[in-house]
Amino acid sequence: MSSAKNYSLEVSPDEHNRVVTFTVKKHPSLFLTYVRTPLATVLLAFLVPKAVAGVSGAFEWKLWSFFQQPGWSSVLLHQYILWFIQGGYSQHVECIVTLLIGVIAAALLSLQEPSDSMVVMANLGVQLSSKSRWRFLNRRSNKEFIPLSNIIDLVIHEGFHGYGQVIFYMCILTKAKSNSSDEGNGVNVVFPNFLPRKDILIQVWRHSRKILYGDQRRHFRHIPGYGLKEVQHLHE
Incomplete structure (x- = not known):
């Protein structure tokens, strides 16, 4: 059974239409919006005053004496642990609730x-990137740049x-890293996390090419020992 794939396509060209960004994502949810x-x-309005008051209460009453003796950092840590242990049940609960609220806010x-x-x-290539649902999971490894010299073609399979x-999915066919015929050509799937509908793929494919x-019409032929080589189209 096929999924609805009710995704939206955003096309963001630059001023000269030489750099275009195609973005596929779900329609914005009411919760995030x-x-x-x-x-x-x-x-955060609840958390900030609690955090400030907790820090002040933990350190203010003996902070001045810690800096007047050697090893004050270890004494500070020791006194903070004692304060937490002897603080009573209500203070412990308040600290835990404040911590949980901070985690939820983050x-x-x-x-x-x-x-x-x-x-x-144009004249440079293609960059593929993905954003996860959580910002802290987005890393540089989610981006991949494919130079134009390595691209064979953009196709829909x-x-x-x-x-x-x-x-249907769109992919970028790339040349092998070496001229050895034993090594196959690369395939980079475009929009791998969504795999949008065919009409979106055709729109992106036409604009990108x-x-x-x-x-220009481009054709490649596999030559033994040399891999794929571009050949001129003889029947225009």
């Missing part, structure tokens, strides 16, 4: 809509996904 920011603001601020992006740059589901190659 209207609830997340106000809720995080309320939690999680809300880190939450975002996941997306897959492809940046097409039909294949199986999941439990026998037939889908026009930016990279214009109206």
